[in-house]
Amino acid sequence: xxxxxxxxxxxxxxxxxxxxxxxxxxxxxxxxxxxxxxxxxxxxxxxxxxxxxxxxxxxxxxxxxxxxxxxxxxxxxxxxxxxxxxxxxxxxxxxxxxxxxxxxxxxxxxxxxxx
Amino acid sequence: xxxxxxxxxxxxxxxxxxxxxxxxxxxxxxxxxxxxxxxxxxxxxxxxxxxxxxxxxxxxxxxxxxxxxxxxxxxxxxxxxxxxxxxxxxxxxxxxxxxxxxxxxxxxxxxx
Numbered sequence: 001x002x003x004x005x006x007x008x009x010x011x012x013x014x015x016x017x018x019x020x021x022x023x024x025x026x027x028x029x030x031x032x033x034x035x036x037x038x039x040x041x042x043x044x045x046x047x048x049x050x051x052x053x054x055x056x057x058x059x060x061x062x063x064x065x066x067x068x069x070x071x072x073x074x075x076x077x078x079x080x081x082x083x084x085x086x087x088x089x090x091x092x093x094x095x096x097x098x099x100x101x102x103x104x105x106x107x108x109x110x111x112x113x114x115x
Numbered sequence: 116x117x118x119x120x121x122x123x124x125x126x127x128x129x130x131x132x133x134x135x136x137x138x139x140x141x142x143x144x145x146x147x148x149x150x151x152x153x154x155x156x157x158x159x160x161x162x163x164x165x166x167x168x169x170x171x172x173x174x175x176x177x178x179x180x181x182x183x184x185x186x187x188x189x190x191x192x193x194x195x196x197x198x199x200x201x202x203x204x205x206x207x208x209x210x211x212x213x214x215x216x217x218x219x220x221x222x223x224x225x226x227x
Contacts, residue, residue: 001160031213042203043158043217058214092157096213103148104205104215106157 002027004107006093012113013083020079021110023093028073030097033104034066037090046091049076083114121204121218128194129226136221137188138204146207147180147187148215153200161202162189194225 003026013019023032032049046066047055055068070076080087090111094104121138128134138147146165150158162173164180164187171178177190187206191198204218 004157033214042219043205043215045214045216048214094157102213103146103160103163104213105160106150108155108157111155 001105002029002095002097004093004095004105006107006110008110009108010111012115015084015114017083018079018081019083019112020077021091021093023076023078023107025074025095027097029095031095032070032076033094034068034076034078035092035094037092037109039089043092046078080112085114088112088114119204119206119216119218121221123221124219125222125224127224127226130194130196132194134191134194134198134223135188136202137186138206138218139186140206141185142208143184144206144208145184147178148205148207149176149178149187149189150203150205151200152203152220158203191223194223196225196227198223199225
């Protein structure tokens with residue numbers, strides 16, 4: 001499966017600031033996704049990162065808060081904007097190759113704490 | 116909306132025992148996936164299921180795609196200490212274009 005690298009692996013940020021998380025894959029992938037995992041919780045899909053077009057956001061998530069870029073088939077970024085303590089979570093990138101039935105593989109996540 | 120229920124929430128077992136967990140959905144899925152997440156890491160895919168009734172093994176792990184397409188189970192046989200972690204089921208519907216819905220997770224603790 002593809003090797004997925006996320007940066008940073010963790011960060012501590014001040015409220016009101018923004019942080020951009022990078023996801024780099026070692027091979028071209030069809031689909032890239034961003035998930036949030038709040039402390040002690042399961043994974044919730046934030047959005048599908050579409051190459052060359054605007055991301056598709058899930059209910060409860062908006063572009064102004066979580067802008068996403070995907071300039072090519074191996075890279076995507078997620079920005080967490082105007083952060084508050086409620087944004088303290090693990091943010092995970094996942095990828096799927098081939099068609100939509102291919103299983104998703106995850107990066108190790110970015111552990112974000114907001115003070 | 117869709118709901119995916121995973122149980123049990125946690126399990127405390129002795130080394131060598133078998134473990135079983137399951138997920139049920141209010142909707143029909145065309146794919147069931149089982150992941151394991153260790154502390155500080157992302158979820159790692161254990162087993163993928165694509166057909167109703169499919170029974171698939173991966174070493175000591177066995178998972179089945181329910182005939183109704185609304186449920187799946189995962190069994191771990193002869194547990195060992197490294198089986199400790201959180202296990203998640205995830206399902207995908209036909210019209211969701213790769214989007215996964217995750218269960219709440221089952222935390223497994225193995226004692227010597």
